Amino acid sequence: MELEFTDEQLDYVNSSVEEHTFLEACPGSGKTEVVAAKVAKEISSWKKRPGGLAALSFANSATDELTVRVSKYLPFGRGIFPHFLGTFDSFIYKNIVSPLSTELTNYVGEGGDASIRIIEPTTHIGYRTTYSYAKRGRIYANRYSLDLKNNKLIFDSGDSVLDKTLGALALSDWQVKDFIQAKVRMLQGGFATYRDIECLALEVLTNEKYQNFVKLLVKRYPLFIIDECQDLSEAQLLIFQSLADNGAKLHFVGDLHQAIYGFRDVDPAKVKDFVKDNNFTCLQLTRNFRSCQNIVSLCGKLTGRGNIIGNMSWLKPRCLVLQYNNCPTELIETFDEKCSGFNNTVVVSRGHSILNKFQTSVDKPTHIQNLALAIKLYNPKDMERLNQSLLKFSEFLRFHLKETCKPNSFNCPQSIASNLSWRKFLNNSLSYLINNGLQNVDVQWSDWTKDAKTLIRSLPKQSFCSEGITSILTPLESVNLVSPSGSAKLEVASSLAVTNKPSFQFAKRTIHGAKGETHGATIVISSTRSGGDSHWKDWLKDPESEAARFAYVASSRPRELLIWAVKTLKLPERKQLESVGFTIV
Numbered sequence: 001m002e003l004e005f006t007d008e009q010l011d012y013v014n015s016s017v018e019e020h021t022f023l024e025a026c027p028g029s030g031k032t033e034v035v036a037a038k039v040a041k042e043i044s045s046w047k048k049r050p051g052g053l054a055a056l057s058f059a060n061s062a063t064d065e066l067t068v069r070v071s072k073y074l075p076f077g078r079g080i081f082p083h084f085l086g087t088f089d090s091f092i093y094k095n096i097v098s099p100l101s102t103e104l105t106n107y108v109g110e111g112g113d114a115s116i117r118i119i120e121p122t123t124h125i126g127y128r129t130t131y132s133y134a135k136r137g138r139i140y141a142n143r144y145s146l147d148l149k150n151n152k153l154i155f156d157s158g159d160s161v162l163d164k165t166l167g168a169l170a171l172s173d174w175q176v177k178d179f180i181q182a183k184v185r186m187l188q189g190g191f192a193t194y195r196d197i198e199c200l201a202l203e204v205l206t207n208e209k210y211q212n213f214v215k216l217l218v219k220r221y222p223l224f225i226i227d228e229c230q231d232l233s234e235a236q237l238l239i240f241q242s243l244a245d246n247g248a249k250l251h252f253v254g255d256l257h258q259a260i261y262g263f264r265d266v267d268p269a270k271v272k273d274f275v276k277d278n279n280f281t282c283l284q285l286t287r288n289f290r291s292c293q294n295i296v297s298l299c300g301k302l303t304g305r306g307n308i309i310g311n312m313s314w315l316k317p318r319c320l321v322l323q324y325n326n327c328p329t330e331l332i333e334t335f336d337e338k339c340s341g342f343n344n345t346v347v348v349s350r351g352h353s354i355l356n357k358f359q360t361s362v363d364k365p366t367h368i369q370n371l372a373l374a375i376k377l378y379n380p381k382d383m384e385r386l387n388q389s390l391l392k393f394s395e396f397l398r399f400h401l402k403e404t405c406k407p408n409s410f411n412c413p414q415s416i417a418s419n420l421s422w423r424k425f426l427n428n429s430l431s432y433l434i435n436n437g438l439q440n441v442d443v444q445w446s447d448w449t450k451d452a453k454t455l456i457r458s459l460p461k462q463s464f465c466s467e468g469i470t471s472i473l474t475p476l477e478s479v480n481l482v483s484p485s486g487s488a489k490l491e492v493a494s495s496l497a498v499t500n501k502p503s504f505q506f507a508k509r510t511i512h513g514a515k516g517e518t519h520g521a522t523i524v525i526s527s528t529r530s531g532g533d534s535h536w537k538d539w540l541k542d543p544e545s546e547a548a549r550f551a552y553v554a555s556s557r558p559r560e561l562l563i564w565a566v567k568t569l570k571l572p573e574r575k576q577l578e579s580v581g582f583t584i585v
């Protein structure tokens with residue numbers, strides 16, 4: 001269906017590319033469509049060849065979506081070159097760091113190819129500090145990055161306890177040197193994390209030595225359009241500051257009220273300052289085409305934003321609070337009843353542990369429990385369960401293969417080009433494991449694990465594994481699987497306690513996973529205790545906080561019905577929720 005753009009949307013599509021511009025887009029405002037129309041318009045009338053524009057997103061899925069929509073506006077067969085549509089990470093890797101990789105790292109490569117290999121912080125590699133720290137042994141050089149602006153180390157290993165422990169250390173100069181030297185050795189060996197690539201890009205942009213390169217880079221890419229700009233970290237803002245200082249024009253598009261990546265040093269206040277300091281022209285999209293006004297008004301109160309227009313208001317309440325005594329799963333039948341008739345109901349919560357309650361009694365499955373859950377949930381006739389099953393199996397494999405994986409792709413290793421072939425492999429493997437008896441979970445963990453070990457070791461030899469997949473499965477040939485600690489004599493099925501309730505068909509997402517989605521009805525589950533960012537009281541405490549933004553992102557997903565499921569309320573608490581616009585059921 002062709003959209004008729006609103007005046008606000010057209011203002012952005014027709015905006016000048018000779019000025020820095022910030023398009024503040026409320027939820028459901030058709031931001032992706034508007035950005036696609038803008039990119040296509042600029043491509044069609046582009047006068048700065050051989051330069052091109054760079055339209056950057058933060059996830060591969062967002063880039064794919066943008067590319068499809070841009071192509072729709074362009075004449076058939078029209079290529080994208082000299083323009084760049086891709087992720088921020090791939091842009092700086094390909095256009096800033098790769099051309100200078102040997103100069104930056106001393107990595108000479110092989111056969112004239114000095115491409116740096118990207119690795120994840122969780123990968124085990126041979127580069128470590130010389131000394132041990134915090135009783136955690138020698139630290140892998142890909143577990144941390146260097147914060148050049150503030151002159152400190154940032155620990156970002158994916159293991160929050162380790163990160164906290166190491167982050168709290170008061171390091172002496174010789175210790176900092178040890179960390180830096182390990183990092184230098186890793187870079188010299190041709191490996192880097194995406195955060196290292198950011199550091200190297202900053203080095204290029206700020207070191208006078210590379211001034212001519214930067215001048216050419218800005219000629220090559222005089223315009224940057226950045227989607228979801230609220231997710232820009234401090235280091236990424238520094239990169240854009242240097243590009244702007246050298247003459248590039250920036251278009252930021254996003255919603256500062258949807259910034260939920262505080263854990264990776266993202267602070268929307270910094271983006272706001274950047275926009276102000278660089279005199280951006282500010283435009284707004286204030287029409288929400290997704291949600292009815294009842295939901296839009298409530299969301300406005302969460303983050304103190306009141307000028308958004310939604311779809312038609314309903315007289316019947318569309319924002320409900322349901323109460324549970326101990327566990328939100330008590331409400332499964334009420335959810336069914338309240339959401340019947342709405343397409344696409346999704347249960348959303350801050351973390352996985354609440355969502356897992358709707359599936360299993362295991363809060364944080366270990367890798368062997370992931371394998372058993374994958375087997376137990378496998379059902380090719382039920383897409384939701386099949387996806388859960390493939391995901392759990394891919395997590396099990398990721399743990400054992402230690403490969404660097406692509407995001408949002410069922411942990412598909414970087415070296416496997418096709419996500420689809422990886423998914424097929426996961427499916428074939430599960431079906432192989434099940435056909436060979438692993439679906440019998442009415443046995444003790446010790447027996448089940450023994451069988452699982454034999455079958456997993458034989459996986460690389462199966463005919464459904466392509467050559468590429470077989471080569472990365474080598475670690476499985478000698479894999480050792482053991483029962484979850486203290487559970488060897490317990491029955492697998494009962495200790496997993498997977499919910500088989502057929503009526504509970506709703507999809508489940510964390511708030512991060514639900515970002516950008518549209519639902520018919522959204523059920524947001526609050527945790528039982530406040531004090532973090534997963535409880536409704538945390539969400540209502542301060543409209544400027546990240547907790548409020550979590551509630552905002554989750555609650556702005558539904559078209560028709562928003563439910564918050566909370567632990568039994570006292571009278572003042574009921575009043576508090578009613579004052580935001582909820583009807584307490």
Ligand SMILES: Nc1ncnc2c1ncn2[C@@H]1O[C@H](COP(=O)(O)OP(=O)(O)OP(=O)(O)O)[C@@H](O)[C@H]1O
Pocket residue numbers: 003004005006009025026027028029030031032033255289290515516517518556
């Ligand atoms: N001018 C328009 N007229 C009618 N519908 C529109 C218009 N612009 C956008 N829409 C519709 O609005 C809906 C929401 O758009 P979209 O999902 O792109 O929102 P978004 O801005 O990316 O939201 P969020 O930031 O919450 O992810 C889509 O179904 C889109 O087709």
